[in-house]
Amino acid sequence: xxxxxxxVKANRISQNIVEQIRxxxxxxxxxxxxxxxxxKDFSKHFGVSKSSLREAYRVLEAxxxxxxxxxxxxxxxxKEVDLxxxxxxxxNYFFFQNPGLREYTQIRTFLEPQVxxxxxxxxxxxxxxxxxxxxxxxxxxPEGETFMSxxxxxxxxxxxxxxxxxxxxxVVESVQKALINIKRIVHTDQDFLKMVCNGHRKIVSALxxxxxxxxxxxMIDHINEVEKGMMASKxxxxxxxxxxxxKKNRTSQ
Amino acid sequence: xxxxxxxVKANRISQNIVEQIRxxxxxxxxxxxxxxxxxKDFSKHFGVSKSSLREAYRVLEAxxxxxxxxxxxxxxxxKEVDLxxxxxxxxNYFFFQNPGLREYTQIRTFLEPQVxxxxxxxxxxxxxxxxxxxxxxxxxxPEGETFMSxxxxxxxxxxxxxxxxxxxxxVVESVQKALINIKRIVHTDQDFLKMVCNGHRKIVSALxxxxxxxxxxxMIDHINEVEKGMMASKxxxxxxxxxxxxKKNRTSQ
DNA sequence: AATATTAAAACATCTGATCTTTTAATATTT
DNA sequence: AAATATTAAAAGATCAGATGTTTTAATATT
Numbered sequence: 001x002x003x004x005x006x007x008v009k010a011n012r013i014s015q016n017i018v019e020q021i022r023x024x025x026x027x028x029x030x031x032x033x034x035x036x037x038x039x040k041d042f043s044k045h046f047g048v049s050k051s052s053l054r055e056a057y058r059v060l061e062a063x064x065x066x067x068x069x070x071x072x073x074x075x076x077x078x079k080e081v082d083l084x085x086x087x088x089x090x091x092n093y094f095f096f097q098n099p100g101l102r103e104y105t106q107i108r109t110f111l112e113p114q115v116x117x118x119x120x121x122x123x124x125x126x127x128x129x130x131x132x133x134x135x136x137x138x139x140x141x142p143e144g145e146t147f148m149s150x151x152x153x154x155x156x157x158x159x160x161x162x163x164x165x166x167x168x169x170x171v172v173e174s175v176q177k178a179l180i181n182i183k184r185i186v187h188t189d190q191d192f193l194k195m196v197c198n199g200h201r202k203i204v205s206a207l208x209x210x211x212x213x214x215x216x217x218x219m220i221d222h223i224n225e226v227e228k229g230m231m232a233s234k235x236x237x238x239x240x241x242x243x244x245x246x247k248k249n250r251t252s253q
Numbered sequence: 254x255x256x257x258x259x260x261v262k263a264n265r266i267s268q269n270i271v272e273q274i275r276x277x278x279x280x281x282x283x284x285x286x287x288x289x290x291x292x293k294d295f296s297k298h299f300g301v302s303k304s305s306l307r308e309a310y311r312v313l314e315a316x317x318x319x320x321x322x323x324x325x326x327x328x329x330x331x332k333e334v335d336l337x338x339x340x341x342x343x344x345n346y347f348f349f350q351n352p353g354l355r356e357y358t359q360i361r362t363f364l365e366p367q368v369x370x371x372x373x374x375x376x377x378x379x380x381x382x383x384x385x386x387x388x389x390x391x392x393x394x395p396e397g398e399t400f401m402s403x404x405x406x407x408x409x410x411x412x413x414x415x416x417x418x419x420x421x422x423x424v425v426e427s428v429q430k431a432l433i434n435i436k437r438i439v440h441t442d443q444d445f446l447k448m449v450c451n452g453h454r455k456i457v458s459a460l461x462x463x464x465x466x467x468x469x470x471x472m473i474d475h476i477n478e479v480e481k482g483m484m485a486s487k488x489x490x491x492x493x494x495x496x497x498x499x500k501k502n503r504t505s506q
Numbered sequence: 507a508a509t510a511t512t513a514a515a516a517c518a519t520c521t522g523a524t525c526t527t528t529t530a531a532t533a534t535t536t
Numbered sequence: 537a538a539a540t541a542t543t544a545a546a547a548g549a550t551c552a553g554a555t556g557t558t559t560t561a562a563t564a565t566t
Contacts, residue, residue, distance in 0.1 A: 012549070014311065026348055038516060049551040051304055054518090055311045058267065062315035063345055070517045071559025080349040081342075089334075089342035090423075092316055095279060096333040097419045107364075107420050114363045166350045167360050170343075171424050265518070291547055302520045307548090323548045324528025511564065518557070525550070534541065 013048050017056035025065060025078060036066075036076040083170065090174045104179050105227040111172055112156065112223060113216040116203060118163045120212040130158060131204045139197050149180045155200055192229050199225055266301050267308035274313055278331060289319075289329040336423065343427045357432050358480040364425055365409065365476060366469040369456060371416045373465040383411055384457045392450050402433045408453055445482050452478055 024030045043053040057076055060066035064085030067077045138151045153176050160172040199222030206215035277283045289295060296306040310329055313319035317338030320330045391404045406429050413425040452475030459468035
């Protein structure tokens with residue numbers, strides 16, 4: 001018998017509701033800001049208990065599709081999925097995949113040089129001003145571990161935002177975020193900071209000259225230098241959650 | 254008063270539990286396969302009701318961190334987050350961001366030429382055989398709308414897998430998945446199929462010759478041709494969910 | 507007019523009972 | 537002895553309904 005049957009899973013009630021609502025959103029029936037009925041009304045409508053409906057709401061909330069507010073004017077509202085939801089999902093995924101520094105560096109060297117190529121063509125004076133201020137702030141930081149990371153992220157984020165490509169922004173920012181977690185423990189001394197500032201200066205200088213080729217090279221050099229700097233002080237991959245928790249992961253795959 | 258206070262949100266019990274368990278996972282206290290206590294025991298341990306604990310379990314399950322099985326040997330087990338969870342999250346995100354065809358093409362032209370550059374260096378005869386069989390299968394498909402997409406995905410997935418970079422794989426595959434949804438309605442005639450096969454042939458030919466430069470160019474041409482082909486028949490962005498539901502999104506945003 | 511109180515809507519949590527699923531252990535049949 | 541059927545237990549799934557908490561609108565008071 002060459003038939004291929006699909007496995008039938010006894011669907012949970014809450015899962016069924018989740019799918020119905022998610023479909024309604026993806027089909028456009030439910031728009032951002034739309035309010036779903038109250039727990040009481042909606043559970044009655046579905047003919048299920050309040051607990052089942054609540055579980056469905058929790059899941060949709062976890063997906064970032066729903067915002068639930070308490071109080072008289074509260075309720076369940078359709079929400080646009082925000083970046084942090086996707087990033088968290090990526091962080092969870094990367095935690096188990098546990099990519100090496102090489103993998104992060106590689107995708108950066110694929111994307112960011114191209115990003116600054118585009119930037120070189122279309123960057124405005126205002127953008128350049130922002131980037132220069134960012135470098136100044138970084139140089140003035142004395143031993144600014146955390147702050148330096150924020151400024152570093154902001155620098156790269158600014159560049160990718162100029163390209164106006166949401167997908168690339170998401171990827172670059174997520175990689176940046178994952179890298180910060182590694183950087184934070186691995187290395188943050190003055191030499192490292194000076195090296196980063198130097199790299200950023202060269203990139204901005206090329207952008208100012210509207211020279212794509214030079215900008216691209218400056219970016220490649222910068223990314224490779226950063227990797228080298230991080231390799232110098234070895235260490236396992238670390239992940240810092242939103243709540244500031246640390247995790248040293250040395251699983252040998 | 255220049256102080257900056259953070260907003261205090263009355264945390265839900267379930268959210269608190271979610272964070273505790275997620276932290277325990279990211280800190281390495283909980284490993285893949287570990288079983289959490291039963292609902293009854295664990296809720297007693299936390300000093301909360303079963304409903305609150307169950308809501309926490311639902312959320313962790315939505316994150317892809319937990320697998321819950323019913324029955325005598327069932328329970329809640331720590332699970333590795335799988336690709337489909339992240340992809341779904343990306344689909345949700347892209348739905349609202351609604352990137353244009355240009356954005357997909359752009360990130361592809363940044364990543365995939367570099368991917369085949371690497372492939373050209375390290376590709377094996379077995380890999381090439383796989384790719385050639387893939388092309389043959391595609392050419393033999395008469396009007397294989399869906400199947401063609403599957404083969405096309407498999408082709409690009411194979412290439413990116415050769416690079417052995419989990420991050421790039423995730424990105425390329427997600428973009429691929431999103432594109433299929435657009436392609437499926439936009440265009441799938443014989444000319445399109447022939448054009449795709451032709452592009453793939455050129456890429457494989459360059460890989461066979463272990464010529465990175467040629468492979469890269471063949472890939473760039475291929476991606477651009479596909480975009481042109483898709484632009485020809487205009488249409489809104491479409492999204493197909495896991496369950497096969499369609500959504501035409503024309504929000505002018 | 508400003509402030510304080512109250513009421514109501516909606517979510518949050520709890521208790522405890524009753525299915526349903528799954529599998530291990532046991533009993534029955536062949 | 538082996539195959540099959542039955543039973544029991546563990547654990548999740550669902551339900552019903554009570555009670556608490558938040559938030560805001562309406563009202564009353566100063």
